[in-house]
Amino acid sequence: MANKVNQVYLDYAATTPMAEEAFEAMLPYFREEFGNPSSLHRFGQRAEAALEEARETVARHLNCDVEEVIFTSGGTESDNLALRGCALARQRQNGANHILISAVEHHAVSHTAEQLAHHFGFEVETLPVDSQGMVSPEEVRKRIRPETALVSIIYANNEIGTINRIDEIGKICREEGIPFHTDAVQATAYLPLDVNRLNIDLLSLGAHKFYGPKGIGVLYLRKDTPFISLQTGGGQEWGRRSGTPNVPYIVGMSAALKFVKAHQDLWKNTLVRLRDRLIEEVLAEIPNSQLTGHRTQRLPNHASFVFEGVESQRLVALLDNEGFACSSASACKTGNPSPSAVLLALGLPRELAMGSLRVTLGKDTSEEDLDGFIRCLKSVIARLRR
Amino acid sequence: MNPSSKIVVVGMSGGVDSSVAAALLKEEGYRVIGVMMNLWSESGKENANRCCTPDSMRVAKRVAAVLDIPFYTLDVREQFYNRVVSFFIEGYQQGITPNPCIQCNRYIRWGALLDFALSLGAAYLATGHYARKVLDEHGKYQLLRAKDQKKDQSYVLHLLTQADLARTLFPLGELTKEEVRQLAIKFRLPVAHRNESQDLCFLAGEDYRDFLRRHLEELPPPGPILDTQGNYLGQHGGLPFYTIGQRKGLGISTGKPTYVVSKDVARQALIVGSKEETRKSAFIVARVNWISGFPPPLPAEATVKVRYLSPLLPARIHPAENDCYQVTLAEPYSDITPGQAAVFYQGELCLGGGTIHRVLS
Numbered sequence: 029m030a031n032k033v034n035q036v037y038l039d040y041a042a043t044t045p046m047a048e049e050a051f052e053a054m055l056p057y058f059r060e061e062f063g064n065p066s067s068l069h070r071f072g073q074r075a076e077a078a079l080e081e082a083r084e085t086v087a088r089h090l091n092c093d094v095e096e097v098i099f100t101s102g103g104t105e106s107d108n109l110a111l112r113g114c115a116l117a118r119q120r121q122n123g124a125n126h127i128l129i130s131a132v133e134h135h136a137v138s139h140t141a142e143q144l145a146h147h148f149g150f151e152v153e154t155l156p157v158d159s160q161g162m163v164s165p166e167e168v169r170k171r172i173r174p175e176t177a178l179v180s181i182i183y184a185n186n187e188i189g190t191i192n193r194i195d196e197i198g199k200i201c202r203e204e205g206i207p208f209h210t211d212a213v214q215a216t217a218y219l220p221l222d223v224n225r226l227n228i229d230l231l232s233l234g235a236h237k238f239y240g241p242k243g244i245g246v247l248y249l250r251k252d253t254p255f256i257s258l259q260t261g262g263g264q265e266w267g268r269r270s271g272t273p274n275v276p277y278i279v280g281m282s283a284a285l286k287f288v289k290a291h292q293d294l295w296k297n298t299l300v301r302l303r304d305r306l307i308e309e310v311l312a313e314i315p316n317s318q319l320t321g322h323r324t325q326r327l328p329n330h331a332s333f334v335f336e337g338v339e340s341q342r343l344v345a346l347l348d349n350e351g352f353a354c355s356s357a358s359a360c361k362t363g364n365p366s367p368s369a370v371l372l373a374l375g376l377p378r379e380l381a382m383g384s385l386r387v388t389l390g391k392d393t394s395e396e397d398l399d400g401f402i403r404c405l406k407s408v409i410a411r412l413r414r
Numbered sequence: 415m416n417p418s419s420k421i422v423v424v425g426m427s428g429g430v431d432s433s434v435a436a437a438l439l440k441e442e443g444y445r446v447i448g449v450m451m452n453l454w455s456e457s458g459k460e461n462a463n464r465c466c467t468p469d470s471m472r473v474a475k476r477v478a479a480v481l482d483i484p485f486y487t488l489d490v491r492e493q494f495y496n497r498v499v500s501f502f503i504e505g506y507q508q509g510i511t512p513n514p515c516i517q518c519n520r521y522i523r524w525g526a527l528l529d530f531a532l533s534l535g536a537a538y539l540a541t542g543h544y545a546r547k548v549l550d551e552h553g554k555y556q557l558l559r560a561k562d563q564k565k566d567q568s569y570v571l572h573l574l575t576q577a578d579l580a581r582t583l584f585p586l587g588e589l590t591k592e593e594v595r596q597l598a599i600k601f602r603l604p605v606a607h608r609n610e611s612q613d614l615c616f617l618a619g620e621d622y623r624d625f626l627r628r629h630l631e632e633l634p635p636p637g638p639i640l641d642t643q644g645n646y647l648g649q650h651g652g653l654p655f656y657t658i659g660q661r662k663g664l665g666i667s668t669g670k671p672t673y674v675v676s677k678d679v680a681r682q683a684l685i686v687g688s689k690e691e692t693r694k695s696a697f698i699v700a701r702v703n704w705i706s707g708f709p710p711p712l713p714a715e716a717t718v719k720v721r722y723l724s725p726l727l728p729a730r731i732h733p734a735e736n737d738c739y740q741v742t743l744a745e746p747y748s749d750i751t752p753g754q755a756a757v758f759y760q761g762e763l764c765l766g767g768g769t770i771h772r773v774l775s
Binding site: 339342345348349411 | 447535
């Protein structure tokens with residue numbers, strides 16, 4: 029076919045290809061094992077067994093109890109459920125009306141907080157970040173109030189890859205007695221998720237960012253955290269998220285979690301090496317380029333830049349045309365070329381923020397891919413700057 | 415020429431014309447890339463912009479998927495506003511009736527879009543315009559009227575240069591609209607159902623006067639309505655809100671049909687008269703682009719279109735001062751409007767054209 033070029037995929041933060049293990053694990057649950065886990069008969073029992081086994085896998089990964097694992101339709105639902113479910117319950121219980129988030133949250137958090145402000149009477153306070161996109165734990169402590177309903181700080185940012193000091197922030201929230209949520213969607217494949225060590229009360233995961241299927245995720249909800257359900261019905265997931273569980277996808281997610289766990293250490297080393305090489309060469313060989321986010325405290329697979337005098341929409345199109353699939357700031361914003369709020373929060377001028385590029389690596393990324401990519405990026409940027 | 419090695423960027427809109435253009439080029443063996451421009455819309459009116467609603471964007475993407483071609487959007491909102499919308503507003507402010515589509519073709523399609531196409535490595539930019547391009551025996555590109563005389567769009571392309579034409583393909587030039595519709599069915603292309611109105615895209619179906627009221631920096635002053643003899647007939651509410659040939663809404667009664675004949679910007683006067691008085695036969699054309707790069711031997715016998723939908727009027731072109739040209743029509747024609755384009759033809763050949771600067775008599 030005339031238009032098929034050999035494409036190199038460098039957008040693993042947008043989504044990942046499914047692990048073969050995850051795909052295979054799902055198949056029986058579309059076919060012979062199609063039962064509803066709530067049914068009393070053998071079909072139901074086998075489906076329930078698969079569901080609960082998956083829940084145990086997730087619980088092990090998070091170091092939590094199985095009753096604290098709620099299956100959702102993905103990271104966005106988990107974020108929505110965490111913020112709305114916890115904030116509304118806290119508001120009802122003790123009149124809490126203050127929500128603390130950071131300037132680098134995913135829209136699933138920031139837009140949910142905005143809605144809580146506009147329609148439910150909350151005051152949303154946005155913590156500034158430093159020029160690397162990092163939230164200061166001390167700032168969190170300073171801004172927490174007795175009436176704070178919850179604190180939500182992203183674990184690792186999708187656009188700039190910066191990893192926050194979640195353990196310290198969690199500790200502060202624990203000391204102040206305020207529920208702490210973190211969006212760990214980008215972090216799952218690479219970072220520790222021990223909710224006890226990190227003092228996390230609510231945590232969001234989405235399977236398709238770690239080689240699982242799209243449309244499935246987890247909300248971790250610590251026992252005794254104030255919470256009201258947003259989706260009522262048959263009372264599944266302990267009444268916290270009604271609806272027949274999506275068994276095949278939950279099984280696929282669980283298999284994907286095992287898959288990343290098994291490869292985590294290996295990837296961390298190879299990906300960090302590839303990432304650092306990419307960052308060093310891009311900054312050295314492309315004039316007027318800048319790394320966005322933290323130099324070292326960043327996701328092992330994540331490199332993000334801004335280029336002077338380049339428009340990211342065109343840059344991404346040209347790279348794609350040459351066979352390299354990357355993105356501008358974040359995949360959710362395609363078609364919206366206003367500069368990213370996250371990049372502006374770092375203090376970047378608007379013109380520079382318009383020239384963003386995110387390159388995210390994954391299990392199939394090779395040295396040769398990066399060789400070709402860096403060569404291509406140099407020539408494409410030179411062309412766009414002419 | 416072996417098309418398979420060549421990249422063509424097709425400016426797509428989700429409409430049947432650009433979609434079929436893309437399909438034809440793909441069938442010829444070109445490596446086709448679809449690009450749709452995101453043009454400027456007033457905030458809140460994005461859904462009504464005739465050229466790029468979210469719905470037409472969705473359809474254009476569906477077409478690209480059916481054709482299995484890459485598809486990109488190009489954000490030209492800022493350039494479009496600066497080059498086209500501002501030009502439109504300023505034109506009215508200066509008492510003329512500008513044609514922003516021509517400006518868009520000049521600076522956006524054969525500007526930003528062509529630049530983007532070239533940066534993608536394209537040999538050509540193709541559009542769904544009904545017009546033809548040929549290479550003559552002297553190695554010059556010529557712009558010809560479309561085979562479908564009713565659909566011919568060479569009028570809005572008269573500003574193209576030799577360099578532009580060298581980089582341009584018009585795959586629909588030899589087809590009729592009906593044939594294009596049939597091809598869309600044959601290629602199984604989903605196409606946007608939208609009206610074929612000639613309204614300006616960024617007006618979003620609204621009267622241009624309402625748009626101007628919101629966007630003019632200051633409201634234009636009222637002034638006198640005069641007849642062609644200079645007799646005072648009443649007051650007008652600002653020159654930009656009237657068009658040449660307008661009959662309704664003048665707010666005066668003279669006992670006979672009365673039309674806007676011209677605008678006297680110096681005196682802020684609106685000049686009105688009988689239908690007969692709107693007919694003119696001589697006018698000056700400025701900023702002329704000759705497609706070949708040079709004017710024809712002058713004076714030249716030609717036909718001229720004075721509006722997108724005007725007939726071809728027999729005329730003679732003479733040189734005039736300041737690189738302008740004077741056009742003398744064989745028969746007077748009504749409502750010749752400063753700011754609109756006058757485009758010259760000899761037979762099916764489009765010679766070029768320019769902006770009607772001043773109507774003489």
